[in-house]
Structures are given as structure tokens and as C-alpha cells.
Amino acid sequence: MRTIYFYVYLSLHLLYSCIYIPRVKYYIKHNMLKEKRSLTYKISNRWAKSLVRITGSSVDISGLENIPVDTPVLFASNHQSNFDIPILLGYLPKPIGFVAKVELAKVPLLSTWLKFGDCVFIDRKDIRQSLKAINAASDILKSGHSMVIFPEGTRSKSNELGVFKPGSLKLAEKAGVPIIPITIHNSYEIYEGNNNRVKPANVRITVGKPIYSNTDNTEKSTVVRVYETIKNELEK
Template sequence: MIRSIYWFMYFFGFLVYSLPSLRKVKSLPSSMSTAERDRKIHEVPKRWARDLVNLTGSTVTVKGAENLPEGPVLFVSNHQGNFDIPVLMSSIEKPFGFISKVEVKKIPLVPKWMEVMNCIFIDRSNRRQAVQSIKEGTKALKEGHSLVIFPEGTRSKGGAVGEFKAGGLRMALDAKVPIVPVTINGTYKIMEQNKFGFTPAHVEVMVGQPFVKHIEEKTDGKELSHFIRETIIQNLEKSSLK
């Protein structure tokens, strides 16, 4: 319980402490390259995410980091728990924004950082707005920013990988950027399997080979979605964590 109280104090305390850094990254010169600008913007959020994971007593092992290509990519990941985002932010070197449900805007200060990180807010209850969010994501990818999506749409909490919604993959198809499958195993043990607080856990992140076929050839989105899901499931089965 003490660990949990300290975690939440740090969660919001760091956000307040980081406000000067937020103002600084908002004023970065437009002459900077997209890659360099994103790297500078994500330095503080990455440190915050790493501390949030460490404060739970958890550890993370990354496999396949050498598979990351240069330039913007769409990361496609399974979704086990609430710690998926901080784990990915702190363990994957390439900066990225992510697709987030619009309700996150209600959390104090967090949306301000998400906006400069090129995160996209989506309202799943509003089809027109959801389509517009996909277009915004496509634009971000074309501009050179990477994104991560969780096409299951909800946390599996350690259960079977859910069916993938193919809509988000449209961004990579339209923007012509590589799709990188990411398999996460163990994040649900930190929070979701507990009634209260956090439990230290070991988490494994597996970065798969990028898919690039759709960049040169017309590709069926549903078939691609199925193939990526199967790849993630296969990597999950190979995980050393049980």
C-alpha cells in the first residue's frame, strides 16, 4: 500500500515538476529534423515512464530491438494491462505517440504532454470522430512520427489475445510506413491481477520483424491484421515467462 501511495504521489508530482520542460519542448526550433525533435520531446516522458515502472519493483527485458527500422513506423502490440504504455515508452528506443481513448483527457496535465508527443485521441462512441482520428494518425506517420496501437481495443489481463480491429492498420497502409509487431508479456501481473496496489513483476517485450510488403503492393487490411495477430500470438507462446 505504501508503494502505491508513493507511486501516485510521484505520478502527479513529476508532471508538475516537468512543466518547465514542457514549455521548453513546445518552443523547439522548427529547423530541427522530425527525428531530432521527437527525440528531445520524448526525453522527459521516457524518464517518467521508466521511473513509474521501476517504482513498482518491476523489471523489463527487451528482445529484438535490432529489428527496429529507421524512420517512422506503426507499432502494433497486444494489450495486457495499464502498464503497457510506460513499459513500451521506457524500453523501446524509438520515440512514439499512441492512440488513446478520449477519456484520458480528463487526467490533469497528462494530455498536455500527450499532445506534444503526437498522441491521437479517439472517441470510439463517435464513428465520424474515430475516422477523423485515423486520418490524423496517418498524417502524423507521413510527417515522420511513429505511433503505437493496441488493436484489441481492451486489455486482455493475461488472457488470450483478443480479435484485432483492422481500422488502425489503415494508417500504415495509407502512410506507406513499416508495421512493427510488438509482443508484451507480464504487465498484467503488475496491476490487473491484484485487488489493491502493485506487485513487482518481470515483463518481456519482443520486437518482431517489420512488415513492409504493403508499402510496395496493394494489401488487404483484414488479412494483414490476421497475420500480425498470429505473429504476436506465436511470439507470446515463445516467451520465457509463464
């Protein structure tokens, strides 16, 4: 019953959000980037928190002091569940876009708001498109907007950490921004770990300290340092 209620609520909330679309399009048409991002963040943040609450889940986040206030960052997070996007949208105190799988671009209304939020859709089966997507995400970072990437490239559906995709963190180096490791615990228990039925879970988010590309540790690559940071947190 909770699963049905969730999907009904999600559909109704997306339909309700349509009343804000003309205003966002107005901001885009008149190159009012700051206003567009502010409104999109306000709407998506409220929407995301309500989606998590409707599952009955709790979210505890620690390490917020590690997020720089005055610069865009690339958040690199493990990926356990489809709920990871609303969890991060709702509980990271910073406007963010996502490097998301291309399949999400086909979801009505949801894809509209993801695009408004400066999300970039990537098709890992198409190398040329993937390179264009990474360059687009780098440009967004350079414009002052933070991004989230899931370096595993797909959901683990567990507390295990998968292998990072090659080049998944290159956009941070290209944009000259720090990487903030994000460790999500137990989000898969909301849905994927329960035979694709919604149930409450106790989700924890750990925000790690900034990692700068190849500058503060010459013995390990940036990818290895980010991977080890997240893996170590998952094992605690």
C-alpha cells in the same frame, strides 16, 4: 504501501515536468518540430522508465534489431495493462506517439505530455471521430514520427489476446510504413492482475520483424499476420 508511493511519485513527477512546458510550447510556436519531438522524447522516456522502476518491476526486451532505423513505423502491440504505455515509452529506442483512448485526454498534465508526443485520442464509439483520428495518426507517420496502436482497443488484463478492431491497422497502409508487431508479456501482473494494487512483475517485450501491408504474403491479410505473430509469441 507501494501503490500509495507510486501514485504520490507519479503526481510529483508530473508536477515537476511543468518546468519544461514553456520550452515545448516555444518549439511548437516557432515550428521547431525536430526540437519539440527530441525534448518530449527525452522527458517522457526518462519519466516512463522511472515509473516502471518504482513498481519494482523488471523489463526484458528482445528483437530490437528488427526496428528500422531510418523510417517511421507503426508498432502494433497487444494491450494487457495501463502500464503498457510507460513500458513502451521507456523501452522502445525510438520516439513514439500513441493512438490512445479518448479518456486519457481528460487526465491533467499526462494528457498534455501525450499531446506533445504526437498522440492521437480516439473515441471508438464515434465513427466519424475515429476516422479523423486515424487520418491524423497517418499524417503523423508521414511526417516521420513513429506511432503505437493497440489493435484490441482495450486491455485484456491477462496474457490472452483479444480480437483486433476492424481497420485498426489501416493507417500503416495509408502512410506507407511497415508494421512492427510488439508482444508484451506479464504487464498486467503489475496492477490489473493484483486487484488494482501495484506490485513487481517480470515483464518481457518481444519485437517482431517488419510486416508490410499486403506485399509479402498474398494468402493472409496484414491484420491476420500481425495477430498471429503476437499470439504465437504469447503462447511461447
